[in-house]
Amino acid sequence: MILPIVAYGHPVLRKVCKDIDPGYPDLEKLISDMWETLYASNGVGLAAPQINRDIRLFLVDSTQVFEHMDEEDKGKYPDEPGIKQVFINAHIVEEDGDEWMYNEGCLSIPKIREDVYRRQAVMLQYRDENFQSHIKLFSGLTARIILHEYDHIEGKLFIDHISALKRKLMKGKLNDISKGKVDVDYRMLFPEK
Numbered sequence: 001m002i003l004p005i006v007a008y009g010h011p012v013l014r015k016v017c018k019d020i021d022p023g024y025p026d027l028e029k030l031i032s033d034m035w036e037t038l039y040a041s042n043g044v045g046l047a048a049p050q051i052n053r054d055i056r057l058f059l060v061d062s063t064q065v066f067e068h069m070d071e072e073d074k075g076k077y078p079d080e081p082g083i084k085q086v087f088i089n090a091h092i093v094e095e096d097g098d099e100w101m102y103n104e105g106c107l108s109i110p111k112i113r114e115d116v117y118r119r120q121a122v123m124l125q126y127r128d129e130n131f132q133s134h135i136k137l138f139s140g141l142t143a144r145i146i147l148h149e150y151d152h153i154e155g156k157l158f159i160d161h162i163s164a165l166k167r168k169l170m171k172g173k174l175n176d177i178s179k180g181k182v183d184v185d186y187r188m189l190f191p192e193k
Contacts (some may be wrong), residue, residue, distance in 0.1 A: 002040045005041060008177045012052050017152075020089065030112055050156075060087065062142040066082050080144040085140055087127075087159060088127040095123075109177060112173060112174075124138065
């Protein structure tokens with residue numbers, strides 16, 4: 001089932017999410033619905049707060065980035081061809097490498113993209129959809145997507161990484177998104193509509 005994406009301004013996007021246990025109600029169905037929602041909205045990552053759940057769960061499919069990449073950009077990133085993975089109860093062990101810039105967007109903040117600096121690599125402790133525990137190092141675009149989605153479960157948004165001046169300049173656009181005054185081709189839940 002395709003779920004509505006929570007729009008900027010909804011309080012769930014600013015909550016620090018809680019860990020879950022294997023008995024979380026209908027977890028398998030929730031994960032399946034999240035994959036369906038991710039692909040219906042043409043995203044590469046989706047976190048539980050974006051579908052109105054304050055739990056530490058997110059999905060990443062960085063293979064999509066590489067599939068749609070221009071030929072001249074192929075082979076530039078160490079994580080190619082990417083991953084398709086579920087992350088439950090994720091916690092950062094450490095971030096590594098220099099910060100690098102990439103233009104990011106977010107399904108909860110449609111039609112706005114900004115250059116964001118993030119570290120090159122992240123070591124993450126997490127559980128997969130079978131609740132098997134992992135500690136793994138991710139790099140490149142996959143690390144960037146993971147860090148973006150990880151921000152969601154920590155109550156942060158990609159616009160928190162840009163200057164206060166840029167955020168001030170986009171305030172009108174952000175208010176319009178909260179009110180539902182934005183044209184998107186996927187279902188959304190607007191806090192002020």
